[in-house]
Amino acid sequence: MSNSSSNKSQSQTKNNPDSTGHSDQTFDAIIVGAGSAGLAALREVAKRTKRFLIINDGAYGTTCARVGCMPSKLLIEAANAYHRRHTFETFGITGSNALAVDIPAVLRRVRRLRDDFVAGTVSITDELGARSVSGRAQLLSSTQVQVNGQTYSAKGIILAPGSSPILPPAMQALGARVLTTDTLFEQTTLGPRMAVIGMGPLGIEMAQALARLGVAVHGYATKEMLGGMSDPDVNAELRQALERDITLNIGAEASLHAVEGGIEVRSGAHRTVVDQVLVAIGRSPNLQGLGLATLGVPLDKHGLPPVNPKSMQVGDSPVYLAGDAHNDRPLLHEAADEGHIAGLNAMAPTPQCFERRIPLAIVFCDPNAAVVGQGFSALQRQDGLQFVTGSVNFVGQGRARAGQRNQGRLSVYADAASGCLLGAELCAPAGEHLAHLLALAVSQKLSVAQVLGMPFYHPVLEEGLRSALRDAARQLPDAVSSDLAHCGPIGALALD
Numbered sequence: 001m002s003n004s005s006s007n008k009s010q011s012q013t014k015n016n017p018d019s020t021g022h023s024d025q026t027f028d029a030i031i032v033g034a035g036s037a038g039l040a041a042l043r044e045v046a047k048r049t050k051r052f053l054i055i056n057d058g059a060y061g062t063t064c065a066r067v068g069c070m071p072s073k074l075l076i077e078a079a080n081a082y083h084r085r086h087t088f089e090t091f092g093i094t095g096s097n098a099l100a101v102d103i104p105a106v107l108r109r110v111r112r113l114r115d116d117f118v119a120g121t122v123s124i125t126d127e128l129g130a131r132s133v134s135g136r137a138q139l140l141s142s143t144q145v146q147v148n149g150q151t152y153s154a155k156g157i158i159l160a161p162g163s164s165p166i167l168p169p170a171m172q173a174l175g176a177r178v179l180t181t182d183t184l185f186e187q188t189t190l191g192p193r194m195a196v197i198g199m200g201p202l203g204i205e206m207a208q209a210l211a212r213l214g215v216a217v218h219g220y221a222t223k224e225m226l227g228g229m230s231d232p233d234v235n236a237e238l239r240q241a242l243e244r245d246i247t248l249n250i251g252a253e254a255s256l257h258a259v260e261g262g263i264e265v266r267s268g269a270h271r272t273v274v275d276q277v278l279v280a281i282g283r284s285p286n287l288q289g290l291g292l293a294t295l296g297v298p299l300d301k302h303g304l305p306p307v308n309p310k311s312m313q314v315g316d317s318p319v320y321l322a323g324d325a326h327n328d329r330p331l332l333h334e335a336a337d338e339g340h341i342a343g344l345n346a347m348a349p350t351p352q353c354f355e356r357r358i359p360l361a362i363v364f365c366d367p368n369a370a371v372v373g374q375g376f377s378a379l380q381r382q383d384g385l386q387f388v389t390g391s392v393n394f395v396g397q398g399r400a401r402a403g404q405r406n407q408g409r410l411s412v413y414a415d416a417a418s419g420c421l422l423g424a425e426l427c428a429p430a431g432e433h434l435a436h437l438l439a440l441a442v443s444q445k446l447s448v449a450q451v452l453g454m455p456f457y458h459p460v461l462e463e464g465l466r467s468a469l470r471d472a473a474r475q476l477p478d479a480v481s482s483d484l485a486h487c488g489p490i491g492a493l494a495l496d
């Protein structure tokens, strides 16, 4: 798609600037970027006025649906389905050796479903006719935008231009075998040997998925902490889990060199030759050429203006910056929230401040990794804060053992005085669901004792969370009143 349905969409909405239907070229709001943030803003703007314009450069369909969240999860689902065969023999199921993966077919399914998801988002702008314009927008002032050589004015301007994968020129120079997530899902096949540079959320997810599809994967990271984790014990579990699938090289910057028969990856003293490389070393906001300097506000070293995270307002101007372009919380639900806030405020007589949700970041590796609320290092950095850590290792957890997925660790952090849950880090089976449960508890400011007061069914993975909470409760002053935390273990793994 990126390529077929998005191009179709562009030709359908490629408007002559004079055909916007507004002879004075003045609008209530102009939205720059039709991604998740821009479309969330559009929903609020369109409820309040018909005098708006949404301008998008390049492919339509949003980064999330086109080259981000959705195709990456589609690849992961296929990889994990195939990987499950390794547990079959232990379950008593024979014949798994006869199973094979057809990577081109996996990629075709990824694109087919991805195109469905994209079609849904593309239709939103397609239906707008002349109010949707294709082209690269540039600010001329806090109330003026130029696109395709035409100038438009608006009372409020929402900038939601997203971000792009970082691909250093030396790596890009090696040609089509060096991929980013913008090109990964367009490949007809992958491997047999691949390197993934960068072990942030994106690198980890793709490296493990590729390995589970049978590609020999080498992963490279400069830092010990992987996938956004900061708790050394949880990070150790994550590392161990990844090393079951990929060869990890940690500690030095990786560089790429064209050699006979492939691309050589050099990292410290380590050398490997691969067929393709996925570069996942972060994303940079699409701010270049956006004209932010015309706003007359100071820009930081990355070219970012000051943005109020509760109103998305840039300084005191009628301009709002939302989504990955802001680079504060580059996640889908945050981009949507920011677009929503920006849309409301661009249409309001006076911008309002909104409470933001507690942080929640999930990495869809197996076991899932997640940070909820305040992570370990954020808590450690807080002067004067004393917190306790309650932890559980899933190796002995009953339900996890039953399903052959008994690996991982979950740590909860609680205020040492009040017992209030502050956050959690985990790399645990069904971690995406445990993380949501914890997010509810943290956002409701519940104490460890209060969460322990809810029922935990048996036998469920959530009993692992209960063990971590009990571990925390034992270190808290109200241990005696909280559940069974003060009781010793029964001594039977399935019951404890």
Ligand SMILES: Cc1cc2nc3c(=O)[nH]c(=O)nc-3n(C[C@H](O)[C@H](O)[C@H](O)COP(=O)(O)OP(=O)(O)OC[C@H]3O[C@@H](n4cnc5c(N)ncnc54)[C@H](O)[C@@H]3O)c2cc1C
Pocket (backbone or CB within 6 Å): 032, 033, 034, 035, 036, 037, 038, 055, 056, 057, 058, 059, 060, 062, 063, 064, 067, 068, 069, 070, 072, 135, 136, 137, 138, 160, 161, 162, 163, 181, 202, 286, 289, 290, 322, 323, 324, 325, 330, 331, 332, 333, 335
């Ligand atoms: C591989 C991958 C996996 C991910 N997985 C997850 C996940 O599982 N969960 C999660 O929460 N998040 C995930 N993310 C992050 C998520 O996709 C982003 O946070 C989200 O898509 C950001 O939306 P946005 O609206 O800010 O940007 P985008 O969707 O990129 O929209 C920006 C739009 O603005 C356009 N534009 C740029 N400059 C201009 C200009 N000057 N004029 C006009 N238009 C312009 C762009 O071309 C683009 O169409 C993932 C990202 C990637 C890359």
Ligand SMILES: NC(=O)c1ccc[n+]([C@@H]2O[C@H](COP(=O)([O-])OP(=O)(O)OC[C@H]3O[C@@H](n4cnc5c(N)ncnc54)[C@H](O)[C@@H]3O)[C@@H](O)[C@H]2O)c1
Pocket (backbone or CB within 6 Å): 197, 198, 199, 200, 201, 202, 203, 205, 220, 221, 222, 223, 252, 253, 254, 255, 280, 281, 282, 283, 329, 330, 331, 361, 362, 363, 364
């Ligand atoms: N499940 C999810 O929610 C999800 C999944 C994927 C991406 N995302 C979002 O997309 C964004 C981008 O993700 P990302 O993982 O690309 O970026 P990232 O910045 O989180 O991680 C990049 C990593 O690459 C390392 N690195 C940089 N240069 C290197 C080199 N030469 N050799 C080896 N390592 C190097 C960095 O130290 C860093 O740890 C993130 O901010 C994330 O929020 C979210």
